[in-house]
Amino acid sequence: MELLKQLDRQLGLLQEKSLIRRRRNVESPCAPRVRVDGRDMLAFCSNDYLGLAAHPKIAAAMKEGVEKYGTGSGASHLISGHSRAHAELEERLADFVGPNLVEARALYFCTGYMANLAVLTGLAVGDKNSEIFSESLNHASLIDGGRLSRTSLKVYPHADVAALDAMLTASSASTKIVVTDSVFSMDGDLAPLPELLALCERHQAWLVVDDAHGFGTVGENGRGALEHFGLRSPYLVYVGTLGKAAGVGGAFVAAHATVIETLIQRARPYIFTTAAPPALAHALLASLDIIGGPEGRERRAHLNALVAQWQDGLRLQRWQRMPSSTAIQPVIIGGNEETMRAAAALYEQGLWVGGIRPPTVPAGTARLRATLSASHEARDVAQLIAALNELERS
Structure with a gap:
């Protein structure tokens, strides 16, 4: 078939450019030491930043959730799929991040990708009365959410507050939405959220913060980037991911109650999909207990110590270590x-x-x-540092 030949040619071009992606089969729980395709490996590539993905207390809560609610929700949230477990999780999440929001309410989603699509398509009017201003290094889900909103979309340079200010000043839209990652997933640096929020308050714009890589790991209590910077405003719309540091799955949006009610009524990625299994929500209650408690603080302290060890030990000459203070530690090769x-x-x-x-x-x-995890040991990080330093010079 000519159609298959076209696809083969396209795949061949990817192969020539070293852009083919491969999957590996992990045969053990997510952890630093895993068995991959029959081989024991020391992994530095998961987003399990606090090491909770195989935590026995969370696993026990998952089993309890299955016994209590079964394996599936059976319907969308607005039909019959919204269980008591979902409701309890949303209440807990609103309380958890509520100190940084005004009249906070939370909404649980199956994935972070869906949460970001829902926020941008739900808040944007979809015509010339709305305009979205997106950070140039935003995650693909935010880029796609902006495109699917069917409204005007402008991209501002990475962390360039002055450029964004000029764009907002020139905009005549009645609904302005600024959207940014908090911790940038491929660079590991933090967005200038205090400056961005000040701009949004001055220009009467929403500030949507995707804290996928900050929730659980950043802030004294693990409440994320808003806690880290000490921010609080009714203009904030906060997206947190629950499949990374929280160790389970799904995501949530937290904002003023009116914003959340708007998403329930207008956001198609929320309205028209089956709710996540209630057992996941039940397990996440245990995860929040750990993140916000003494064990969570200990894990964050250990993770920060590993980050400091990485920064002190890596000695690169040709390759470039990015100036990241988070669990994401990229090495640019080119x-x-x-x-x-x-x-x-x-x-x-x-x-x-x-x-x-x-x-x-x-x-x-x-x-x-x-990527570093609280489950890594200092000797694990030392092993990778030594290997990288030697590899660059070979």
Whole structure:
């Protein structure tokens, strides 16, 4: 078939550019030490930042949730799929991040991707009366949400508050929405949220903050980037992911109660999908207990110590370590082929680090994306540091 030949040619072009992606089969629970395709590996590529994905208390809560609610929800939230577990989780989430919001209410979603699509398509009017201003390094879900909103979409340069100010000043839209990652997933740096919020309050704009990589890990109590910066405003719309530091799955949006009610009534990704299994919501209650309690603080302290160890120990000459203070620690190599060779060389040593290439990152900035977890030990990080320092010089 000519259609299949076209696809084969397209795949061949990806292969020539070292852009083919491969899946590996993990045969053990998510942890630093995993069995992958029959081989024992030390992994630095998951987003399980607090090491909760296989926590026994959360696993026990998941089992309890299955016994109590079964395995599936059976319908969308607005039909019959909204269980007591979902309601309790939303109440707890609103309380958890509520100190940084005004009249907070929360809404639980199956995935972070769906949450971001819902926020941008639900808040935007969809005509010339709305305008979205999106950070240039935003996650794909925010980019897609802006496109699906069917409204005007402008992109401002990375962390460029002055450029955004000029765009907002020039806009005549009655509904302005600024959207940004908090911790940028491929660079690991933090958005200038205090300055962005000040702009939004001055220009009467919503500030949508995708805290996928900050929730649980950033802030004294793990409440994320808003807590870290000490922000509070009715203009904030907060998106938190529950499949990364929280160790389970799904995501939530927290904002003023009127915003959440608007999403319930207008956001198609929420209205027209089956609710997540209630057992997940039940397990997340246990996860929140850990994140906000003494164990969560201990885990965050250990993670920060590992980040400091990484920054002190990595000695690169050709490659570039990004100035990140978070669990995401990229090493910029540049070319796709060299990046994948480096990832393969580490893998041969039993070290699993993701090689990230375009279109996930801009052309010419292919990188190794090392992610640290509170479940890693200092000796694990030391092993990767030594391997990288030697590999760059070989």
